[in-house]
């Protein structure tokens with residue numbers, strides 16, 4: 001039992017360490033951005049559901065900006081319902097990857 005606890009504690013520490021330095025990988029994002037393109041990749045940047053609305057351009061923003069925006073949606077500091085739903089489904093690694101991907105777009 002003691003051993004198990006020690007293992008769990010170790011795993012916890014490893015997790016924390018991993019979270020502290022998540023490095024974005026643009027290549028890994030390629031299959032994660034498919035759903036973003038549905039809204040952010042439309043010419044004129046307009047989505048049509050549930051009503052026609054303007055979608056901001058995210059390609060070419062800095063990774064830091066994209067990351068902090070996604071984290072803000074995830075935490076509820078930014079309120080847009082579709083983006084909140086999407087950000088909630090992304091892990092820290094996903095966010096870092098996607099941010100790296102969009103940051104390298106022109």
Ligand code: HEC
Pocket residue numbers: 032033035036037038039040047053054055056057058065066067069070078079080082083086098
């Ligand atoms: C259903 C349509 C939709 C999808 C899918 C979508 N977004 Fe968005 N996104 C929006 C809208 C609309 C906004 C503006 C929301 C607001 O006003 O806060 C936004 C805002 C953002 C912002 C903030 C931009 C800024 O300049 O403030 C980022 C970053 C972002 N989205 C990233 C993503 C990523 C990454 C994905 C895929 C994982 C994604 N979005 C998928 C509609 C969408």
